[in-house]
Amino acid sequence: MVATAFCLEIRLVSAVVTNGFLTLDSLLAAALYNRTGDLAVAHRDIPLQREHEVWRGSTVFFSEPCFIVDVDRVASLKQRDDLSLGLYAPGPRGFTAIDQRRGRYKASLDGYKGMSAEYAYYFGMGDAEASRELIARWLPGLGKKHQSGCGEFESIVVRELAVDRSWSSAGGTPTRPIPVETWMAIGGRTDVATEDTAWMPPYSPSSSLWTADSVRRCVIPVERCVDAVGWCEREDADRNDQDDADGEDW
Numbered sequence: 001m002v003a004t005a006f007c008l009e010i011r012l013v014s015a016v017v018t019n020g021f022l023t024l025d026s027l028l029a030a031a032l033y034n035r036t037g038d039l040a041v042a043h044r045d046i047p048l049q050r051e052h053e054v055w056r057g058s059t060v061f062f063s064e065p066c067f068i069v070d071v072d073r074v075a076s077l078k079q080r081d082d083l084s085l086g087l088y089a090p091g092p093r094g095f096t097a098i099d100q101r102r103g104r105y106k107a108s109l110d111g112y113k114g115m116s117a118e119y120a121y122y123f124g125m126g127d128a129e130a131s132r133e134l135i136a137r138w139l140p141g142l143g144k145k146h147q148s149g150c151g152e153f154e155s156i157v158v159r160e161l162a163v164d165r166s167w168s169s170a171g172g173t174p175t176r177p178i179p180v181e182t183w184m185a186i187g188g189r190t191d192v193a194t195e196d197t198a199w200m201p202p203y204s205p206s207s208s209l210w211t212a213d214s215v216r217r218c219v220i221p222v223e224r225c226v227d228a229v230g231w232c233e234r235e236d237a238d239r240n241d242q243d244d245a246d247g248e249d250w
Contacts, residue, residue, distance in 0.1 A: 003049050005164035006128035007231060008135070009121055010142070013152040015069050015114030016060065017144040021197065021220070023176050024048065024057025024122040024166070028131060029201040031138035039209060043201050047134070048126035048166075052182040053200065056125035056166040058175040060142065061226040062117035071114040071150060114143075114150060121226045123165040123175060128158045160234045169223075170230025177218040192219045 008024075016022070025046050033042035049056040120142060124131060135156060142151035169175055172189045177199045184190075199218050202209050223229075 001047060001049075001127045001130075003126050004128055005123075005125050005161040005166070006131075007121055007123050007159040007161055007165070007233075008128075008132060009119055009157040009159055010135075010153045011155045011157075012117060012120055012142075013154050014141070014150055015071050015116040016062075016120060016142050016151040017071055017112045017114045018060060019112075019144040020203070021059045021177050022143050023055070023059050023201075023203075024124050024131070025055035026201050026203050027122070027139065027142065028057070028134055031134040034138040035134070039202075039207070043209060046126075046201075047130040048124050052179075052185065054167075054176075054178055054182060055200065056164070058123040058166050058229075059177070059221055061121045061123075061175075061229060062115055062224055063119040063121070064117070064225050064227060066115055066117035066225055069114050069116045071112040071145070112145065112150075115224065119226075120153070121229075123161070123229065123231065125164045125166045128160070132156050132158050162232050162234045165229050165231050169228060171228070173223070173228070174219040174221050175229060177220050179216045179218050183219045188219060193222050194219050 025048060028046045028048065029042045032045055033039060036042060046055060046057075141149070141153065144150065163170075165175055167175060167178060167186075168188065173192055174183065174188070177197050178188075179199055180194060183192075194217055196215055197218050197220065198204075198214050199216055200214070202214070204210065205214075
């Protein structure tokens with residue numbers, strides 16, 4: 001793999017439900033799993049460089065203006081759950097009436113917080129074209145509830161960068177969760193936010209590949225807008241008129 005510093009500029013159609021840090025490596029692992037159906041391959045063959053066991057892929061950033069919006073989705077409840085008091089807790093007027101007239105399923109409205117913006121951005125060091133193709137061909141959208149219309153996108157443009165921003169911004173702040181000991185080893189700033197969080201895929205405890213080491217004390221990004229990253233394209237990058245390619249680049 002010939003590694004280059006790159007940015008993926010993704011034009012969005014709907015709000016993205018991030019549910020934490022939605023990193024480029026997690027996105028690529030999901031795309032690989034959709035392509036292969038093999039968890040081991042999905043977490044091994046991510047087309048990014050890896051150092052200190054950390055993939056060189058940022059969390060997602062958004063163009064300005066970006067807004068936090070309510071995202072509502074209707075979920076169906078199976079009949080065996082219809083008598084669960086946890087799902088039908090009493091409100092100010094008492095218990096909700098359980099309506100079985102619609103058959104074996106009952107609708108339930110779920111609410112999420114999403115980010116609404118024109119573009120989403122990812123920064124990586126690795127095979128830019130392979131990363132773009134995986135996301136474009138094997139994912140219907142970004143983030144949580146992407147199978148239900150959240151995080152839909154219409155185009156992905158690759159930008160070659162003058163400086164890698166997959167781990168840190170121009171101001172020296174982290175652009176993804178990185179274990180504190182690794183951050184200190186590479187000379188990172190000490191005045192950055194930290195928390196106990198997952199730092200490599202799989203990022204969900206429900207995965208069979210989840211281990212006790214999946215969560216560590218990490219430095220974390222706090223900005224959501226891409227202007228905080230401070231990136232610029234390579235002056236000699238061949239853009240191939242991608243600025244005018246409205247959805248045809250993938």
